[in-house]
Amino acid sequence: MSVEQEAQLEQLADDAQEQAKSPAPASLEVLEEEEQAKKERRKSKRPSRHPLPATMETETVTLEPENKYCPRCGLEQHRIGEEVSEEFEYTLAKLIRRRTVRPKYACRCEESTVVIAPMPPRLLPQSKLGLGLAVQLLLTRFDDHLSFYSLEHIFRERHGVEIPRQQMVQWTEHGRLAEADLRGHVARNEGGELSADR
DSSP: OOHHHHHHHHHHHHHHHHHHHSOOOHHHHHHHHHHHHHHHHHHSOOOOSSOOOTTSOEEEEEOOOSOOBOTTTOOBOEEEEEEEEEEEEEETTEEEEEEEEEEEEEOSSTTOOOEEOOOOOOSSTTOOBOHHHHHHHHIIIIISOOOHHHHHHHHHHHHOOOOOHHHHHHHHHHHHHHHHHHHHHHHHSTTSSOOSOO
16 A cells, blocks of 8 residues: 555544544434424414404394393302304305304302303304305305305405305305205195294
């Protein structure tokens, strides 16, 4: 081996020893921090898909239970919380949010039960579809012949609310099924008229 090659070999050995003594590269720390951030994001609560604008008009309806007195001891029960549900309602070419608040009451005695007003019936259970919005969707889709894409654009641009096309398709399909049931009931009625008494 030549003198030059020996010098290069010694230099490589010195570099390897220095590298072994140096701390771990910062890139590993960055990767660990990114993994930790990913885990925290997964743990955090999932945000709403389409947040409602803060300026959207909201109508709040509070439904109190009929009897707020404890059946066990007879004392007035204390409010311990509430259940809130929301639906979209369409009135006079504007979209509003109707909040239904149902306060919960309970007595402080040992064997108390929680009292809450019953949920009012909905057009579609566990849906945000209000009657006015359902009528508007059916009329604009089948009478005015607007596409769901156009309706989605109208709600976004005019009202600032994101209602996805897929959601409108599902609501419309449920509405058409309900209409078919109603038509079947009318056909079964002797006079061909819908009677609310039967």
